Structure formats: structure tokens, C-alpha cells
Amino acid sequence: MRWVTIKSLRAVLTMWLVVTFVFFVLRLSGDPTDVLLPDDIDQATRDFYRTLWGLDAPLWDQYVSYLRGLAHGDFGISFRNNQDAFQLVRDRVPKTALLGGTAIAIALLLGVPLGVLAALYRDSWLDRTVMGLAVFGFSMPNFFLGILLILIFSLQLRWLPSSGSGTWWHLIMPALTLGTGFAAQIARYTRSSMIDVLSKPYMRTARSKGAGPARRVGLHALPNASVPVVTILGLKVGEMLGWAVVTETVFAWPGIGRLLTNAVATRDLAVVQCIMIVLAFTMVSANVIVDLVYGWLDPRVRVGAGARQR
Amino acid sequence: MLLSVENIEVTIARPKGGAVRPVLDVSLCVEAGETVALVGESGCGKSMTCLAIGGLLPRRGYVSAGQVRFQGQDLVPLPADQARALRRSGMASVFQDATGGLNPVRTIGWQIAEAVRLRKGGTRAECRAEAVRLLGRVGLPAPERRAREYPHQFSGGMNQRAMIALAIAGDPKLLIADEATTALDVTLQAQILDLIGDLRDTLGMGVLFVTHDLGLVAQSADRVVVMYAGRAVESRAVGPIFAAPRHPYTSGLLNALPRPDADRARLASIDGVVPPIDALPPGCAFAPRCPHRSGLCEQADPALTGSVACHHPVREAAA
Numbered sequence: 030m031r032w033v034t035i036k037s038l039r040a041v042l043t044m045w046l047v048v049t050f051v052f053f054v055l056r057l058s059g060d061p062t063d064v065l066l067p068d069d070i071d072q073a074t075r076d077f078y079r080t081l082w083g084l085d086a087p088l089w090d091q092y093v094s095y096l097r098g099l100a101h102g103d104f105g106i107s108f109r110n111n112q113d114a115f116q117l118v119r120d121r122v123p124k125t126a127l128l129g130g131t132a133i134a135i136a137l138l139l140g141v142p143l144g145v146l147a148a149l150y151r152d153s154w155l156d157r158t159v160m161g162l163a164v165f166g167f168s169m170p171n172f173f174l175g176i177l178l179i180l181i182f183s184l185q186l187r188w189l190p191s192s193g194s195g196t197w198w199h200l201i202m203p204a205l206t207l208g209t210g211f212a213a214q215i216a217r218y219t220r221s222s223m224i225d226v227l228s229k230p231y232m233r234t235a236r237s238k239g240a241g242p243a244r245r246v247g248l249h250a251l252p253n254a255s256v257p258v259v260t261i262l263g264l265k266v267g268e269m270l271g272w273a274v275v276t277e278t279v280f281a282w283p284g285i286g287r288l289l290t291n292a293v294a295t296r297d298l299a300v301v302q303c304i305m306i307v308l309a310f311t312m313v314s315a316n317v318i319v320d321l322v323y324g325w326l327d328p329r330v331r332v333g334a335g336a337r338q339r
Numbered sequence: 340m341l342l343s344v345e346n347i348e349v350t351i352a353r354p355k356g357g358a359v360r361p362v363l364d365v366s367l368c369v370e371a372g373e374t375v376a377l378v379g380e381s382g383c384g385k386s387m388t389c390l391a392i393g394g395l396l397p398r399r400g401y402v403s404a405g406q407v408r409f410q411g412q413d414l415v416p417l418p419a420d421q422a423r424a425l426r427r428s429g430m431a432s433v434f435q436d437a438t439g440g441l442n443p444v445r446t447i448g449w450q451i452a453e454a455v456r457l458r459k460g461g462t463r464a465e466c467r468a469e470a471v472r473l474l475g476r477v478g479l480p481a482p483e484r485r486a487r488e489y490p491h492q493f494s495g496g497m498n499q500r501a502m503i504a505l506a507i508a509g510d511p512k513l514l515i516a517d518e519a520t521t522a523l524d525v526t527l528q529a530q531i532l533d534l535i536g537d538l539r540d541t542l543g544m545g546v547l548f549v550t551h552d553l554g555l556v557a558q559s560a561d562r563v564v565v566m567y568a569g570r571a572v573e574s575r576a577v578g579p580i581f582a583a584p585r586h587p588y589t590s591g592l593l594n595a596l597p598r599p600d601a602d603r604a605r606l607a608s609i610d611g612v613v614p615p616i617d618a619l620p621p622g623c624a625f626a627p628r629c630p631h632r633s634g635l636c637e638q639a640d641p642a643l644t645g646s647v648a649c650h651h652p653v654r655e656a657a658a
Contacts, residue, residue, distance in 0.1 A: 152354055230439040234505070236395050238454040239427025241420070248453075252444045327444055328489045 047309040061296035105299030114299035125284030135208030144219025166213030175279035192281035263319030347405035363569035369545040376560035431506035435518040437498040441490040448486025458509025473504040568624035
């Protein structure tokens with residue numbers, strides 16, 4: 030119970046810091062009316078919009094009224110199309126969640142088995158091949174891989190659509206672009222974690238019971254080896270959101286990333302802030318989930334009764 | 340004959356080519372219901388011998404010569420899964436580091452129940468109940484509750500008991516105990532040894548017991564095999580070997596024991612150290628440290644003839 034309270038308080042604090050930071054940095058970066066209105070507009074009109082959007086008030090007053098709005102669930106209005114900013118962002122969330130979720134699934138389904146195989150057959154040609162591919166996978170810049178895939182599968186082979194999000198076919202290339210780098214990293218972490226676990230005395234105990242190779246890997250080694258991998262995965266979720274912006278732009282995938290790119294370019298303050306809050310919330314949730322999974326995997330860090338006996 | 344190891348050699352290949360041979364020539368046998376002690380200094384190949392018998396050699400390690408006959412069947416040439424099936428039904432190992440030897444993310448009960456299930460079979464509930472019974476059998480209080488706990492919630496001694504419960508699951512015919520009590524305090528050590536002795540007597544189990552504590556050997560073993568630099572150098576019943584050791588190395592080990600009846604102020608020791616396995620001298624490996632060496636010892640390696648491998652065994656009278 031105490032653990033939950035501390036976690037929640039820390040989450041709220043994190044979110045508040047993000048909101049504050051984003052709020053002030055955005056306002057320091059220039060006046061939205063410069064971008065949104067034509068250059069030759071007269072000062073009266075400019076002032077009218079500044080008043081309309083509340084940009085004429087002192088910075089501190091703007092901040093307080095923004096926080097007050099947030100407390101009531103009001104994320105502000107998009108300058109560009111006069112819609113509720115939260116509404117705009119919420120419409121895009123499912124697309125990004127689909128892309129990100131598929132990419133994580135690819136990273137796990139590809140990275141974990143490959144990492145395990147590389148560890149089991151370490152120093153063999155299999156290990157060297159997998160690790161070579163992994164280096165290639167995560168040193169390849171995201172946008173480059175995306176463009177490469179488009180060149181091959183859309184322009185040359187004409188198998189897959191190069192942009193948009195209408196069908197499942199549209200999902201394949203963006204998800205691969207986003208997932209490959211992570212699969213490579215997961216493979217490397219899984220490999221080193223497995224190699225560490227395989228040399229542990231309890232693996233010899235499992236052998237001494239007469240457990241076969243599949244049982245030793247699946248029931249004895251993997252639950253131990255997955256602990257560091259899960260920790261890494263939690264940290265990588267944030268990194269992945271960053272890369273999602275690039276990937277969505279390359280493939281014209283209508284998710285949060287594209288919305289963010291446009292909103293930043295047009296200084297659509299309310300939308301940028303709202304996206305940042307959503308991203309921060311996702312990060313914080315990912316970390317809470319990792320903590321929970323971590324405790325479930327490893328009884329030594331499990332919170333609650335009996336965890337600290339010795 | 341329960342276990343008969345004949346002239347085994349263990350080779351461990353190095354990743355970059357080459358190989359080391361931690362065990363060069365070891366023969367020993369264990370009958371049902373008897374305890375055989377394997378003694379020698381650190382690095383002489385005791386543990387590797389145990390791992391070879393138990394089929395637990397590290398990666399790239401294998402038995403490169405000789406036989407490991409278990410219940411009449413030579414395990415060395417068998418395919419891995421067949422050898423595993425034979426060992427699973429009749430052989431168990433306990434090692435020094437019990438806390439590290441138990442899986443930290445599984446409950447004690449789960450781990451013992453798995454051993455029961457693999458060795459004997461049965462439903463989940465039956466194996467579970469058997470695990471609790473075994474924990475009680477090794478003297479753990481409140482076994483029902485303890486079975487649901489994890490290794491980190493146990494003390495070192497409790498984990499060692501749990502390891503023995505795990506080892507005796509499914510009533511193995513042979514128990515290999517490699518320094519199973521070395522890390523424990525003396526009282527606990529005595530309890531664990533009593534337990535193993537008790538199980539040996541009631542289950543008719545053969546025990547291969549590795550230690551460098553000769554006091555324990557005198558208490559609990561029937562026969563002794565002395566190892567030096569990868570070879571068995573003397574192999575005899577416990578009484579005679581203590582009364583009249585024949586190999587100079589055995590004699591040196593026994594002299595190094597503190598004895599309350601001896602009126603010397605300092606403990607005797609054997610000069611020098613065990614040579615590393617990749618730099619053995621030609622001839623008898625013990626020759627450089629041996630008080631009785633001759634020119635012959637430095638040229639020819641003595642074979643194990645009768646009970647001792649030495650060109651100049653210590654005479655009965657001289658001991």
C-alpha cells in the first residue's frame with residue numbers, strides 16, 4: 030500500500046515537471062502568431078489573436094491558468110483548427126498504440142528467441158550470425174531503414190503500400206522499421222543475460238535432476254534471464270516513442286508522432302503540450318508496469334509480506 | 340556393483356583450440372549401502388570426477404577415455420538423452436553451494452516436486468505432497484509452509500537440507516556429495532552427515548563423498564580413494580589407510596592432520612603445491628614433492644597396481 034502511494038506521488042511529480050518544462054520551453058521558442066498568421070498582417074489583427082489565445086497575459090498567469098485548466102481536464106484549444114487539443118490527440122492514440130505495440134511484439138518475438146539461441150550456441154556460427162545481424166539492426170538509422178524498405182518493397186517489388194494506414198498491409202513496413210532496432214537490442218540483452226544465467230549453479234542442479242534441454246531453458250533459465258530484459262524493455266518504451274515520430278513521418282502514418290511534428294512546426298502550443306503529457310503518462314505507466322512484472326518474475330524484489338526475511 | 344568407474348579421463352576443449360585434462364586416470368567403485376570418500380588437495384580433479392560420473396561436465400567437457408558403469412551399463416558411449424534417462428532414475432548430486440544451487444525464482448517445493456516428477460513421475464498433487472514429505476524427512480520444521488517459500492528466505496543450512504531433499508527425491512541408488520557440508524558450521528555439518536548416513540542405511544543408497552576433511556572421512560567412509568593431479572593414487576578401506584598409508588602423498592596428508600596425541604608444536608605439511616593440470620612433470624606427478632623419489636619416478640609414471648600407484652610405496656612398518 031505504501032509502495033503504491035510512493036509510486037503514484039512520484040508519477041504525479043514527474044508529470045508536473047514535464048508539463049512545466051514543456052510549457053516554458055515552448056513559450057521561449059517564439060510567438061505562435063508569427064507562424065500562424067500571414068507576415069503582412071496588421072498589428073490590430075495580430076493583437077486580436079494574441080488576446081484570443083491568451084498570449085498577452087504575463088507568462089506566470091498563463092502558466093497558472095493552464096494548470097487550472099488541466100485540473101479540470103481542459104487541455105486547451107488547438108490554434109490551428111480550433112478543436113479541443115485532447116480530442117485531436119485522442120483520435121491519434123490508437124494508431125500509434127497499434128504501431129508501437131506491433132513493434133514491441135516484433136522486438137520480443139524476434140529478439141528473445143534469437144538471443145536465447147545465440148546464448149545456447151555461443152561462439153558458434155549461429156551466435157556470430159545473430160550477433161552480426163543485431164549490430165546491423167541497431168546501428169541502422171530508423172529513417173534510413175524505412176526509406177530502404179519503401180525502395181525495395183514499394184517501388185521495386187510493389188508488394189506493400191509506401192504510406193498511409195488503411196489496411197494491415199500498411200502496418201507491416203512501419204512496424205518492421207520501428208521494431209528491428211529494438212529486436213536487435215533485445216537479442217543482445219537476452220543473449221548476455223542468458224549466458225550469465227546458464228553458468229549459474231542452479232542450472233547444474235536442474236541438469237542433475239535429469240531435466241532435458243527444453244525444460245532447463247524454458248522453466249529454469251528464461252524466468253531468471255528475463256528479469257534484466259524486462260527492465261531494459263521498460264526504458265526502451267520511451268526511446269521507441271521518440272523513434273515513432275520519425276517512422277510515422279516517413280510512412281505518413283497518422284499517429285501521435287505525425288501530429289507532433291506538425292504541431293511543433295506550427296507552434297500549436299496546446300497540442301504539443303497535450304502530446305507531451307500523453308507521452309509522459311505512457312512512460313510513467315510503462316515503468317510502473319515494469320516494476321510490477323519485475324516483482325512477479327523475481328520473488329526477491331517482490332513487495333509485501335515475507336519479502337525481507339532472511 | 341552399483342557404480343564402477345574404470346580408468347576415466349576427462350577432457351575440456353578450449354574455445355580457441357587445445358584442451359586440458361583435469362582427470363587423467365581414475366578408477367573407483369561404490370557398492371550399494373557403502374560410503375566411498377574421494378580425497379585430495381584442491382585442483383586434483385575430485386570435482387571433475389564427480390561431474391563426469393553425474394553427467395554434469397561443463398560445456399566442452401567430456402569423458403575422453405574409460406568407462407562409467409552404472410548398474411552394469413557403461414554410460415560414456417550412450418547418446419545424451421539415454422544417459423540422462425539412466426542417471427535420472429538412479430543418481431543424484433549435491434554440491435557445496437546450496438543457496439546458489441537452488442533456482443531463486445522458484446519455490447523450494449516446486450523445485451523438489453519437479454525432481455520427484457522427473458525421477459518417479461506422478462500427478463502434480465502427488466509430487467507436491469512428496470516434496471513436503473521429503474522436506475520433513477530432512478528435518479525441516481513446518482515443511483508444508485516452507486515448501487511455499489523461496490531460497491532467499493532460507494538460511495544456508497536450510498538450503499543445504501532442501502538440496503538433500505531434492506537429491507533423495509525418487510530414492511536414487513547413488514548419491515554424489517561434492518563438498519556438500521564444507522560451507523556449513525560444525526554442528527550443522529554433523530547433522531547433515533548423520534542425515535546422509537541415515538538415508539544410506541534406510542534406503543540402501545551408495546554414497547560417493549568428496550571432501551578434503553580427513554576427519555570426516557574417518558567418521559563416515561567405508562573406503563577411501565586418494566587423488567593427486569588427476570589420478571587415483573591410493574584406494575583402500577578406511578581402517579588400513581589411516582593406520583598404514585602406502586602412497587607417500589596419503590602419508591603426507593595424514594601427517595598434516597592435527598592430532599591431540601602428537602607432541603609436536605607445528606603441523607607437518609607437504610612442501611610445494613599440486614602442479615597445474617597443463618604443466619604436469621614427466622613421470623610421477625607427485626615426484627617433485629615426494630620425500631622418497633628416485634630417478635625412476637622422474638621417468639616413468641607408476642600404474643595403480645593393487646591399491647597404490649607408486650614405485651616406492653611406504654612399507655607397513657615405516658608408517
